[in-house]
Amino acid sequence: MVRVRFAPSPTGFLHIGGARTALFNWMYAKAQGGVFVLRIEDTDKVRSKQEYFDEILDSMKWLGLTWDEFYKQSDRFDLYRQYAHKLLSEGKAYKDGEAVVLHVIQKPIKIYDLIRGEIVVDTKEIKDQVLMKSDGSPTYSFACVIDDALMEISCVIRGEDHISNTPKQILMYEAMGFKVPKFAHLPLIMDPEGGRMSKRAGATAVTEYRTQGYLPIAIVNYLMLLGWSPGNNQEKVSMAQALKNFSIKKINKAGAAFSLEKLQWLNSQYIKEMPSDELARLLKPMVAEKYPQSNMEEQDFEHVVHLYKGRMNTLLDFLEWTSFLFEQNVRFDEGVKEKHLSQNMKTEFNLLADKLAEAREFTVKSTEEVFRATVAELKVDTGTLVHPVRVALTGKAVGPGLFDTMAVLGQKRTVSRLREAFIDNYND
RNA sequence: GGCCCCAUCGUCUAGCCUGGUCUAGGACGUCUGCUUCUCAGGCAGAAAACACCGGUUCAAAUCCGGUUGGGGCUACCA
Secondary structure: OOOOEEEOOOOOOOOOOHHHHHHHHHHHHHHHHEEEEEEEEOOOOOOOHHHHHHHHHHHHHHOOOOOEEEEEEHHHHHHHHHHHHHHHHHHEEEEEEOOOEEEOOOOEEEEEOOOOOOEEEEHHOOOOEEEEEOOOOOOOHHHHHHHHHHHHEEEEEEHHOOOHHHHHHHHHHHHHHHOOOOEEOOOEEEEEOOOOHHHHHHHEEHHHHHHOOHHHHHHHHHHHHOOOOOOOOOOOHHHHHHHHHOOOHOOOOOOOOOOOHHHHHHHHHHHHHHHHHHHHHHHHHHHHOOOOOOOOOHHHHHHHHHHHHHHHOOHHHHHHHHHHHHHHOOOOOOHHHHHOOOOOOOHHHHHHHHHHOOOOOOHHHHHHHHHHHHHHHHOHHEEEEEHHHHHHHOOOOOOOOOOHHHHOHHHHHHHHHHHEEEEHHHHH
16 A cells, blocks of 8 residues: 655745645555655744644645645654653663664665665764654654654655655664665755745745745646656646656656746646636636725626636736726826827827717627727728727736727726826826 | 765756667747737747766667766754
């Protein structure tokens, strides 16, 4: 029976790298019908926080990384103490003040790593290991070994930063007479420049990506591609497909730089393929929060979502694009007013406004007809009127088709924004 | 510094184990063209890599050694 675990410590938010470690563990378990254990390593009483504990569980669930068994180490201190006593009584460990320390025997240790193959380390590099700290709490390695052994973890899949812990821990397995599990050390995620992943290089916590409007399915898809490939030139990979092709031996050995661009692309792909009603349900509360006074008919809202779906990289982009629909006043993008509304087109705008005001219905088709007729009457190019009008209506030089835009804005607001467009300029 | 891990386009990767099918494939990004009221999108193209040196071999991205470069660890943190 395959049994794996993800063992974060609640001393910070779930890190994007931690999420990937969790994902590979989860996939390894699911691909083989095994068990995925979530174990919270909260032995550091000072640094562990309830808020982080809650957040980690929340992020795991959000990503869909559900667990079959749950433990936390603070519930298991008695157990660690028992093993410390045992090692003490067997003479394998000794006391240093209140601390319990393992005698490290000199010998070469062989690690068989599923990803890297054999790694040999001489224990002369390793000094005696503290098992129980003076305050009575176990050290990371000690608690980890006891738990992995007792929870019958068949393969320890963790970050490469733990390679040097592995020989120390093997010594502990042997001292306590436990069976040594298999190991697989995942390459680390690097920042976009290939250096150490740090806060400065961008978001590191899963929650940040969540608030920035990334879909969990896109994050999971992106993360699995960091160091692994389904092997058939696929980029957008369904979990079912990934599980079918998953093999831990196919995981890369080299660290992988995190690319926000590719995550964004994947996110946009998932947004595009999502049904508009579903996307609308996701967006609705975000709109309500950002624009409290907004109220739009369900049908209309869904239509707006449909209109902007193709141009969103993140959910947040929608809020940016559509501010002109939910705010009283148009907010102009940097420089667009100067570029498209510097020439006074009051006459043209008023003519268009008058004609639009008379329209009996206000649809994409009818607004286009009115617009084309106006352009013909004015004897100007379509473009010379389209761009200033779009800017006047939306505050942006770019966006969906102008007639789509007018139709969702509605007759009343379209007409009034056209009429008010040059009022400021008159006072200049 | 010491110990350990790693090295294919700018980035993520396929290929490496089982050398020849690789004038190295895909994707993101970049650039170009088409579509169009704009941008985005979509579609079609382009540029872009086996870190270096040596060895083994008829033949090396693939095997071996070294160099260089990057990363990790070096806590009574996890």
